[in-house]
Amino acid sequence: xxxxxxxxxxxxxxxxxxxxxxxxxxxxxxxxxxxxxxxxxxxxxxxxxxxxxxxxxxxxxxxxxxxxxxxxxxxxxxxxxxxxxxxxxxxxxxxxxxxxxxxxxxxxxxxxxxxxxxxxxxxxxxxxxxxxxxxxxxxxxxxxxxxxxxxxxxxxxxxxxxxxxxxxxxxxxxxxxxxxxxxxxxxxxxxxxxxxxxxxxxxxxxxxxxxxxxxxxxxxxxxxxxxxxxxxxxxxxxxxxxxxxxxxxxxxxxxxxxxxxxxxxxxxxxxxxxxxxxxxxxxxxxxxxxxxxxxxxxxxxx
Numbered sequence: 001x002x003x004x005x006x007x008x009x010x011x012x013x014x015x016x017x018x019x020x021x022x023x024x025x026x027x028x029x030x031x032x033x034x035x036x037x038x039x040x041x042x043x044x045x046x047x048x049x050x051x052x053x054x055x056x057x058x059x060x061x062x063x064x065x066x067x068x069x070x071x072x073x074x075x076x077x078x079x080x081x082x083x084x085x086x087x088x089x090x091x092x093x094x095x096x097x098x099x100x101x102x103x104x105x106x107x108x109x110x111x112x113x114x115x116x117x118x119x120x121x122x123x124x125x126x127x128x129x130x131x132x133x134x135x136x137x138x139x140x141x142x143x144x145x146x147x148x149x150x151x152x153x154x155x156x157x158x159x160x161x162x163x164x165x166x167x168x169x170x171x172x173x174x175x176x177x178x179x180x181x182x183x184x185x186x187x188x189x190x191x192x193x194x195x196x197x198x199x200x201x202x203x204x205x206x207x208x209x210x211x212x213x214x215x216x217x218x219x220x221x222x223x224x225x226x227x228x229x230x231x232x233x234x235x236x237x238x239x240x241x242x243x244x245x246x247x248x249x250x251x252x253x254x255x256x257x258x259x260x261x262x263x264x265x266x267x268x269x270x271x272x273x274x275x276x277x278x279x280x281x282x283x284x285x286x287x288x289x290x291x292x293x294x295x296x297x298x299x300x301x302x
Contacts, residue, residue, distance in 0.1 A: 040059065041058055041059065042270050042273065042274065043274070044058075044059060044060070044061060044062065045266070045267050045270040046062075046067055046070055046267055046270050046271040046274065047061060047062030047063060047064070047066055047067045047267075048060075048062035048063075048066055048267050049062070049066050049069075049265075049267065050265040050266050050267060052066070053266050053267055054266070062267075066267065067271075070265070070267045070268045070270075070271045071271065073264065073265065073268045074247075074264075074268050074271050074272055074275070077247065077250070077262065077264060077268075078235075078246070078262065081235065081243065081246070082240070082243065082247075082272065082275070084236065085238050085239055085240040085242075085243035086240050086275070088237060088238060088239045088240075089222060089239035089240045089241070089279075090279075091154065092154065092157045092158055092161065092221065092228065092239055093161075093218055093221040093222045093239075095154070095158040096157075096158045096159075096161035096162045096217070096221045097214060097217050097218055097221065099158065099159075099162035100161075100162050100164045100167055100213070100214075100217045101210065101213065101214060101217075103162065103164075103168075104164055104167035104168045104171055104213055104217075105167075105171050105203070105206065105210060105213070106198065107168045107171070107172075108167070108168050108169070108170070108171025108172040108173075108174070108175055109171065109175050109198055109202055109206075111123050111126075111168070111172045112171075112172045112173075112174075112175035112176040112179075113175055113176075113179065113181070113184065113202070114194070123172070126165045126168050126169055126172075127165075127169065129165045130165045130166055130169060134224075134226075134227070135226050137160075138160075138226055138227055138230055141160050141227075142230055142231065145159075145160075145231070151231060151233070152231070152232060152233055152234065152237070154237070156231040156232070157227060157228045157231050157232065157239075160227055160231075161220075161221045161224060161227065164213075164216075164217050164220075166216065167213040167216065167217060170209060170212065170213055170216075171206070171209055171213060174206060174208075174209035175202065175206065178205075178209075179202055179205055179206070183201060184197050184201060184202065187200070187201050211287060215283065215284070215287055218280070218283055219280055219283075219284075222239075222241075222279060222280055223241060223280070224239075224241065225241045225242060228241070228242050229242045229245075240275070240276045241276060244272060244273070244276060247264050247268075247269055247272050248269065250262060250263055250264045251263065251264045251265070251266065251269050252265075253265075253266055
C-alpha cells in the first residue's frame with residue numbers, strides 16, 4: 001500500500017514545485033514589465049514630436065531630427081537655465097558628499113572602535129534620527145539657517161545634505177565587524193597615535209564602505225527636491241530636480257496658460273527627466289564592483 005502510494009506523493013510534490021516555479025516566474029515577469037515598459041516608452045518619447053507622441057504608436061521609434069529638436073529646445077529653455085541647474089546639482093551634491101565623508105567615516109570609526117562617555121547614547125540617537133523622515137526636519141532647519149542668514153546661499157543646501165546618519169551607522173557596522181582589532185592594537189604598540197591608526201590602517205581597509213556611503217549620499221543628494229525647493233528662493237540657484245517643476249509649469253499639456261514662445265513640449269519634458277537621472281545611472285554603472293564589495297563586507301565576524 002505504501003509502495004504504491006509513494007510515486008503518487010512524488011508526483012504531487014513535483015507538480016506542486018512546478019506550479020510554484022511557474023507562479024513565481026509569472027509574478028517576476030509581471031514586475032519586470034511593470035517597470036520596464038514605462039522606461040522603454042520614455043526612451044522612445046524623446047525621439048518623437050509632440051503630435052507623434054500623442055496620436056502615434058506609443059512604442060514606435062521617432063527620428064534623430066526630432067531628438068535634436070527636443071535637445072535644442074531643452075537647453076535653450078530660459079536662456080540655458082537647464083545647464084545652470086545641472087551645474088548647481090553637481091556643486092551641491094559633490095560639496096555635501098565631501099563633508100559627509102569627512103564626518104561620517106571618522107564618526108563611525110569612533111563609535112565602533114573607541115571608548116568614550118555617551119558613546120552608546122550617540123549610537124542610539126543616530127538610529128533614532130535615521131527613522132525621522134527628512135521632510136520633517138526641513139522646517140526646523142529652515143528656521144535655524146534663516147536665523148543666521150544663510151537662506152538662499154549654497155550652504156543652506158550643502159550643510160543639511162551633509163547630515164547623513166545612515167552613513168555613520170553603515171560605517172559603524174563595517175568597522176565593528178570587518179576590521180581586526182589585533183591589527184589596530186599592533187599599530188598602537190608600534191607607536192601610532194589614534195589619528196595615525198585611523199588614517200594609515202583602518203581607512204585603507206574601509207575603502208569598500210567608503211564607496212558605499214559615497215554612492216548612497218550622492219544618490220540621495222542628487223535626487224533631493226524638497227530641501228532645495230524650500231531653501232532657494234531664486235530659480236538661478238535651483239538644482240535640476242527643482243528646475244523640473246519650472247519645465248512642468250511651462251508645458252501646455254499640464255498648464256494650458258503656459259502656451260507661448262518659451263513653452264515646453266512633452267517630448268522635451270521626457271528628455272529633461274532622462275537628463276536629470278543620467279548622472280546617477282553613470283555613477284551606478286561605474287561603481288558596481290565597489291557597491292557589491294561594500295554591501296557584502298561585514299557579513300562575517302572576525
